[in-house]
Amino acid sequence: MVAPTLVHAVPCRKRIARHFDTVIRLFAGAFAGCICLLPSPALPRTSAGMSAADRCPRVAGEILVKMRAAASPAALPARSAAVRKSSAARVSRGGLWRMPIPAGLTEEEAAAELRAEAPDLVEYAEPNYIIHAEKIPDDPLFGELYALAEADGRGDIDARAAWEILTGGEVPVAVVDSGIDYEHEDLAANIWTNPGEVPGNGIDDDGNGFVDDVRGWDFFSGDNAPGDAYGHGTHVAGIIGAAGDNGRGVTGVGWKARLIPLRFMGPDGAGSLGGAVQAIDYAAKAGARVISCSWGLNVYSQALEDAIRAADAAGAIVVAAAGNSSSDNDAAPIYPSSSPSPNVISVAATDRNGNLAWFSCWGPQSVDIAAPGDEILSTVPGGGYRLMSGTSMAAPHVSGAAALAWARTPGASNTEIISEILDGAETLAPLRGMVRTSGRLNLYRTLSPGTVEPPPVTDPDLHSVSLVLNGNAFSPGGRLELSAIVGAGAQSAHTVCDGYVAALLPGGRLFFLAPGGRWSPSPVPIATGLGVTDDMDAQVGAFPVTESLPSGPYAWYAVLTAPGAGPLDGASRTSNLAHTPFAVVP
Template sequence: MPSASTSLAVVAGLVVGAIASAPAAASADAVPGQLVVGFHGSVSSPARQRVIEQAGGRLVRRLSHIDGTVVRVRAKGLALSALQRRLRGQRGVRYAEPDYYLKKSTEPDDPLYAEQYALAATGAGAVNAPVAWTARTTCAKVAVLDTGAQYSHPDLTGNIWHNSHEVAGNDVDDDHNGYVDDYYGVDLVKGRDSGVDDEGHGTHVSGIIAGHGDNGTGISGLCWTGSVMPVKFMNSRGKGSSSDAVTGIDYAVRMGAKIVNGSFGSSSKSTALADAVDYAQSKGVLLVFAAGNDGTSNDSAPEYPAALTDSNIIAVAAVTTTGALASFSNYGTKSVDLGAPGDSIISTYLGSGYKVLSGTSMASPIVAAAAAMLRSRDPHLSYSQLRSAILSSTQPDAALAGKVAHPGVLDVGAALASAP
């Protein structure tokens, strides 16, 4: 058996080419000064008029006879919240609620967005991002264990985490965490400095998570604004040791990441890496791992760390534009959880450019980004709640039946709606 220092290779491998109702007065998402009031069917038109006027309102329009009568009401000389309270206390009134604004599905203005089938609202291989974007476009911090990131990329700058307790370039370990000048993440290959990418893979993964959205430039990540922590443990050839992967998980946890993406793997099981996964679990950290690109079953020929059985892991297979399991993707009903787009994915790349890559490396980060979006909405969600929300709301996909534990594709819009 290979030792614990066995190299862990980049998984991508395949390069294709270069609501609860708030008080009305406090609702910014509703028509100012206006309520929608529902009456029981037994309440006559004159009685409705009388109830509204006595409460301090003015009937504007009858809307429908759904389960009685629904009307539009405006406040007359008093606060809308007071009118709402008065109406809710009247006999015959079923509800009095804000007249909520309804928004169209939001899509970014990034010029390459049209090529990002993975983010579309429809399609078997898409994750329904526009529905999620109507509610949230920001995401919590995600540590990316990879080859680093080009933090100066115009579609990433501003979305890269920086160590606020460290002074960049002063050759001092200011925060006493054991690393000198780890300002934009850390380079574990060198043992110091920021996690600068010299291979490209990590920059591509980072853009999938948090390429600036709606900025008129390049692509959009699932997170329009976010915080990607580059933890570089793989070198310019896309290889890194399990000992550095262990160190990388430790660094991510110590620096406050609650979500970690790992687009790497090996057929050799490292006990040290398994211990690091256990440690992350004890600290409440969700780990999202690529299933691997061998086109084989992880149940019978495991790819680690994706095949580890800890409850804080989500293992991700890759699907194509049609929702079919990608020919290169590993699978397994016991060891792989769900599918996500991983075939012909365009994202940020070295030299401030963009590139199309395929692999489960591209599928994993979009799931990590979905978890970060959920955690941004509620930072108290546990890894088990994040995991449950994502896996219980997948879009059913017959092509994944008998291939993954939850036979469906990530649906970030549904996950956001279902999270506690």
């Protein structure tokens, strides 16, 4: 998604175009934007001392107005000179309207006057901010789908293992963006079709207010052809649900997801907040289980929050990109990523090495999880493929994961699906203190909740210990190298420890590597009597592998325990994942 710029922002121009007076930026890459805050009526408005909101562009000559229940916008011109006596345009059936204002008033002045003069009619009023897409330049090198499956496992989401469980289902996913090239060879088969609409008859068959909306709607142009003249939405759509196993191009996270094109941005990547609200409202009412929002606004909007809450009430998940200003969202929030609504998943970006991408925003409280977002190959308009980078590319990986999880458990609630995604995150050291889960999306664990690492086993010696599994030679003739590391804060030393290496197969079967290189279904330590001291950071040993495992995707575990403690918790699961620090607590 494309994100608005925060603390390191380049100031917005007072007026970007005839219809632009406030900008939000899509998170397709690093962005230059502004912190847009609504001023109080008493703020000075001199050119030398403009407020942050004054410096941010918005649609000129109109505001968004939320009417109170049973109140009509037609009554407002008689109560306040802040709106003109001309027709208002409905934004949502929840009482949100787009209303023209007279010349001589700024959007903030009109909104403030309307709130003050008609409080019994108006719940709130605010400028109609503009969202603008801005992407990082494409990498000229040919890209690989490292985000889905990589040989060394450092940067991917374990998609291959997950696809052994499920490749997809026809779960509706709304792409609220710049549109989708719905005729692209890798997307056409997965474009959603409105079951209540008869194509081409000029009638609003399903009574939703949109005529012939067979495959979504274009809120930018006001028609039923939500194609993509900018490219951002098509790239996002391919990450979510490019058709899998079709012999063409790339593969999306969910091979059969039903993509709902909802366009609110024009060919320059800019669109209004009102259009975004309309698109989210449409998605929720159309039955979208997931709403993918790869864009952001660095000023709070009540209209946007209302749309997100309505989507929550409809049971939908909103997946939002965290932003690309390489800044702390806890300190400078971006919306909808920072929305407090429980149905929002905020997504940061990682690179192919599992590090937080250089451009990605973070927030240990406000950003939930990370996903691959650097140099991602996906679909673009015209039938092509291109690399793009940004949290705009990270968020759709999570959108696709949510669709897959719902295909596996159709009766689950949105909060249950969110829990499976967040609980299944793969803990990575570079993400500690950066995102709430300290982890990156792991598709296999999302679809196999039993593989989520449980709390560590009790250790009376109060050590913080890591056992790192190096190498991936798990076939006959291979060798495994184990290293033990005592982490910071160790208070005493184990004199000896036991070490285990385990493989988790589909169906929950565990096999342990035994001395001599054979695999055992019973917990057998690969080594015992391992000396561990409070300054240890050394190789434990290299062990041969002489026997093949049964076929299937594996999740690898490496566990260091006190002597005789065993590697399993009460649910008979291994106690920590390979490459994941193993905190031993009392």
